[in-house]
Amino acid sequence: MRLALFNEGRLGVVDGDDLVDVTEQLAGSPAPGPAGALHQYIETTAREGAARPALSGLPRVPLAEAVLEAPLPRPGKIIGAPVNYLDHKAEMEYTTSIADLGVFLKATSSVIGPGEDVLLPYSDKRTDQEGELGVVIGRTAHHVDAADALDHVFGYTCVLDITVRSGEDRSTRKSFDTFTPIGPWIVTADEIPDPGSLDLRCDVGGAIRQRTNTADLIFGVRELIAYTSSVMTLHPGDVIATGTPAGVGPLHHGDRIVLDIERVGRLEVGVDGTRAVPYEQRPGRRSP
Structure with a gap:
């Protein structure tokens, strides 16, 4: 998977020319802190194993129209x-x-x-x-x-x-x-x-x-x-x-x-x- 943060902290999977919004599916709760939703997913994966979302039916944003952000805005190190x-x-x-x-x-x-x-x-x-x-x-x-x-x-x-x-x-x-x-x-x-x-x-x-x-x-x-x-x-x-x-x-x-x-x-x-x-x-x- 190619995983990105976009549009004010949403978590997306790059799928062709689109970003599929998987924030709720992968980031879960509580709401991500300053480290971001992708960091939260990485930590969850370390504890519980990888979860690959089914992308069908989820919201999509054309990649060309999305505002990409640093995928890890505040890494641990x-x-x-x-x-x-x-x-x-x-x-x-x-x-x-x-x-x-x-x-x-x-x-x-x-x-x-x-x-x-x-x-x-x-x-x-x-x-x-x-x-x-x-x-x-x-x-x-x-x-x-x-x-x-x-x-x-x-x-x-x-x-x-x-x-x-x-x-x-x-x-x-x-x-x-x-x-x-x-x-x-x-x-x-x-x-x-x-x-x-x-x-x-x-x-x-x-x-x-x-x-x-x-x-x-x-x-x-x-x-x-x-x-x-x-x-x-x-x-x-x-x-x-x-x-x-x-x-x-x-x-x-x-x-x-x-x-x-x-x-x-x-x-x-x-x-x-x-x-x-x-x-x-x-x-x-x-x-x-």
Whole structure:
């Protein structure tokens, strides 16, 4: 299934050119909180097993007329995988990779959905796009073996890990509001039995920036889940951004970012620089 949030928090199944509203069938009660109806369904599935709704007779909305939202507006955790492609390691001239650095956390308040805008924070510091495959956890994972890791996956989505190249800590530079676009939906794991062979492409301003296949990940999805679950327990609804390939580059006001991942979907957002300020004017700066 492809599961999406749309039209102010409704839960839908993508069926051809339509969204079938399954909010009552899958989200149940009580009413979903800030984490959203899809997060609630993922947690229910973890407890009670998957429920696939019969779509006949349910309300439909043409996909072209629906307002898609971030499928997980407030994940429990967003976990990033730094330097997880060798070509990105080379382009950034890093001497280390994920094997040395481990993982990092992004603020859940940085999530936005399809069609929204990334807000550039600084007018004089480069802010880059990083297109990545996102893994959505479906079952609690604690010290999971790589051989069993995919059993803990609910599904996959597109993630943009936006990053400002400033002097702040990695988690800060990646946690500004709007810095984690997610969507347009989550594709359940049964539709992607092998996440290690997906083509990924990211365009900015109509030009190709990034093109890769997830086969080139240093830590693949299995290894990422195994390693991360040895550090922190993963819960249903957590999101792992698996890392970005070479081709990161500066964003400018008015750009459109399009991330397309084979069998997963196409995520498109804008870029707004009208509120950017000089780095030296950021709150909390101290004079030398």
